[in-house]
Amino acid sequence: MNIPDSVLEVGYDLLDKGYVPDWLIRRTIRALLRQRLREIEHGSLEKNHEAKMRFIEDVRSRTTIADVPEKANEQHYEVSTKFMLSTLGPCAKYSSCLYPTGKETLAEAEVLMFESYCKKASLRDGLKVMDLGCGWGSLTLYLAAKYPNSKIIGLSNSTTQKTYIESTAKSRGLSNVEIITADVNTFDFGSAPDFDRILSIEMFEHMKNYESLLNKVATWLRPTTNETPEDALLFVHIFCHKDKPYHFEEGDGWMAKNFFSGGTMPSHDLLLYFQSELTAVRTWYLPGTHYSRTLEDWLKVQDKNAKGMSPHSHRGLKELHEDAKSKGTDPVEATKAFYRFRVFYMACSELFNFNGGEEWGVGHYLFKRK
Numbered sequence: 001m002n003i004p005d006s007v008l009e010v011g012y013d014l015l016d017k018g019y020v021p022d023w024l025i026r027r028t029i030r031a032l033l034r035q036r037l038r039e040i041e042h043g044s045l046e047k048n049h050e051a052k053m054r055f056i057e058d059v060r061s062r063t064t065i066a067d068v069p070e071k072a073n074e075q076h077y078e079v080s081t082k083f084m085l086s087t088l089g090p091c092a093k094y095s096s097c098l099y100p101t102g103k104e105t106l107a108e109a110e111v112l113m114f115e116s117y118c119k120k121a122s123l124r125d126g127l128k129v130m131d132l133g134c135g136w137g138s139l140t141l142y143l144a145a146k147y148p149n150s151k152i153i154g155l156s157n158s159t160t161q162k163t164y165i166e167s168t169a170k171s172r173g174l175s176n177v178e179i180i181t182a183d184v185n186t187f188d189f190g191s192a193p194d195f196d197r198i199l200s201i202e203m204f205e206h207m208k209n210y211e212s213l214l215n216k217v218a219t220w221l222r223p224t225t226n227e228t229p230e231d232a233l234l235f236v237h238i239f240c241h242k243d244k245p246y247h248f249e250e251g252d253g254w255m256a257k258n259f260f261s262g263g264t265m266p267s268h269d270l271l272l273y274f275q276s277e278l279t280a281v282r283t284w285y286l287p288g289t290h291y292s293r294t295l296e297d298w299l300k301v302q303d304k305n306a307k308g309m310s311p312h313s314h315r316g317l318k319e320l321h322e323d324a325k326s327k328g329t330d331p332v333e334a335t336k337a338f339y340r341f342r343v344f345y346m347a348c349s350e351l352f353n354f355n356g357g358e359e360w361g362v363g364h365y366l367f368k369r370k
Contacts, residue, residue, distance in 0.1 A: 016336040029350040040244045062209040081164045087302040093138040095202040096291040106297040114142045121235035125149045127196040133203025137165030144174040154179045194222035201237045210274045218277035221369040231368040240266045240363045268363045284364040288352030295349035
């Protein structure tokens with residue numbers, strides 16, 4: 001689909017103003033997804049496997065773990081916290097939720113996914129736990145309340161997320177939470193850490209060199225000894241394509257430009273190629289319909305908060321304008337962000353619902369330290 005740049009710019013401008021109807025956005029997205037599948041299909045199992053091997057060799061050779069971590073902040077994690085809360089569920093879980101019957105509310109689906117993590121990672125009270133890439137603290141705060149005798153340490157690249165999580169923990173009387181702001185490229189603990197569990201929910205998609213990342217994380221898990229014979233475990237939740245990994249490249253379209261610069265779409269088996277310091281214990285695959293339903297619920301929340309109000313009184317849009325004013329930035333950019341998140345939620349919902357949720361989905365992985 002070779003569309004002239006001038007036409008694209010007009011289309012992007014209309015999207016930023018909320019002038020393109022949802023049905024047209026969704027139809028265009030589905031066409032682009034079919035194009036993406038044609039691009040990553042190389043014609044045979046042999047050629048597809050060779051392409052995957054080249055991909056793995058490429059990411060293994062990268063000099064940094066994450067290419068542009070500052071872009072993730074700009075596009076997601078340091079967007080106005082009040083705005084983000086106006087689009088998410090009550091726990092502010094900014095990742096796929098779980099809908100086993102399809103009838104769950106967003107609030108129920110958040111908790112069901114949290115509980116699945118607890119079961120799969122064999123969590124219990126009294127452990128030292130890291131939430132790696134903790135977002136707005138949904139998992140950190142959930143675990144801190146569920147396991148009051150555990151120490152929960154969240155690691156985030158965003159100062160605004162740290163502020164929000166710490167203030168929320170204080171308001172809930174949770175004294176077992178600590179949040180560290182750091183870039184995973186350069187951060188390391190000063191002394192040998194002793195985490196019993198590390199959980200990472202939808203952070204690895206912003207990474208590139210998985211060999212370096214997993215090797216670093218392995219050093220944060222406590223070793224198995226005679227005194228502590230139970231294995232320390234890493235649990236990872238990522239979104240993924242069923243079998244073909246690919247990058248979001250510069251000039252790769254609206255999504256790469258506005259929401260996923262430097263991002264990676266892993267294949268479901270990708271992390272299994274990087275086991276030099278960790279050993280895979282178990283993997284799971286969840287169809288993309290769970291994530292599609294999550295995104296549709298977020299879109300409903302965003303629209304519900306905007307319904308019946310003049311454009312500049314939309315709750316979410318108002319929060320973005322106040323944020324822009326406090327930062328001395330252009331309020332026009334705040335309006336763009338409001339409509340871009342609507343498109344983002346629709347685009348991702350269509351992606352995860354494609355082919356009945358069997359093309360893109362969610363991978364869960366459990367590793368132990370060697």
